[in-house]
Amino acid sequence: GDSVTQTEGQVTVSESKSLIINCTYSTTSIAYPNLFWYVRYPGEGLQLLLKVITAGQKGSSRGFEATYNKETTSFHLQKASVQESDSAVYYCALGAGSALGRLHFGAGTQLIVIP
Amino acid sequence: NAGVIQTPRHKVTGKGQEATLWCEPISGHSAVFWYRQTIVQGLEFLTYFRNQAPIDDSGMPKERFSAQMPNQSHSTLKIQSTQPQDSAVYLCASSLDRDRGREQYFGPGTRLTVL
Numbered sequence: 001g002d003s004v005t006q007t008e009g010q011v012t013v014s015e016s017k018s019l020i021i022n023c024t025y026s027t028t029s030i031a032y033p034n035l036f037w038y039v040r041y042p043g044e045g046l047q048l049l050l051k052v053i054t055a056g057q058k059g060s061s062r063g064f065e066a067t068y069n070k071e072t073t074s075f076h077l078q079k080a081s082v083q084e085s086d087s088a089v090y091y092c093a094l095g096a097g098s099a100l101g102r103l104h105f106g107a108g109t110q111l112i113v114i115p
Numbered sequence: 116n117a118g119v120i121q122t123p124r125h126k127v128t129g130k131g132q133e134a135t136l137w138c139e140p141i142s143g144h145s146a147v148f149w150y151r152q153t154i155v156q157g158l159e160f161l162t163y164f165r166n167q168a169p170i171d172d173s174g175m176p177k178e179r180f181s182a183q184m185p186n187q188s189h190s191t192l193k194i195q196s197t198q199p200q201d202s203a204v205y206l207c208a209s210s211l212d213r214d215r216g217r218e219q220y221f222g223p224g225t226r227l228t229v230l
Contacts, residue, residue, distance in 0.1 A: 036218070038221075045221050045222065045223045045224065046206065046221040047220075047221070048218055048219075048220075051218060091158065101146065101148070101163045101165070101170060101171055102148065102160040102163055102171060102173075102174070103148075103150075103160065103219060104160070105157060105158035106157075107157045108157065108158075
């Protein structure tokens with residue numbers, strides 16, 4: 001079946017330092033999946049951070065970037081300089097299959113930014 | 116736009132009681148999704164409606180769980196004879212569906228606690 005793996009449950013970074021949160025996916029679909037990063041800020045609901053629906057393309061939002069790499073089946077989230085306000089839980093998600101309806105989520109990575 | 120509305124935000128039931136969770140999707144969205152989030156299992160897909168018709172219920176437990184969408188403005192998730200293992204945050208999401216990116220907008224969730 002389809003699945004998403006986030007290897008880090010928690011990442012701690014000092015403010016202004018760079019960040020990478022790893023995400024790899026697996027799918028049995030012959031069609032390229034859609035890939036998403038969702039974020040949940042403290043006390044708020046789950047919201048879309050960025051999405052990429054074409055292999056090889058890069059998505060960006062709020063200083064975050066992620067490139068859809070079909071060769072390595074990865075969609076890592078990166079930011080050059082994090083801020084304390086980026087502290088949140090980040091979820092990588094995959095939409096695949098003929099219906100492209102359901103999303104498969106990774107376990108989530110909690111980012112803690114130290115001022 | 117009020118976003119996806121879920122009621123109640125918190126619900127406490129005794130073991131064996133019934134729980135009904137409500138979701139109002141964003142106006143104009145044709146697809147509605149239900150997910151469940153627990154610490155152990157993470158975010159799990161339950162079921163999905165498109166234009167009020169059930170499309171995919173592969174994530175629904177076979178017993179005690181049912182979902183309906185009687186009109187385009189609301190969907191319900193009903194859990195009969197609730198058990199402690201049903202305790203979770205239940206999330207509803209909606210999307211335009213015709214957008215290939217399949218971006219889903221999530222509600223704040225209903226936290227169900229079964230005593």
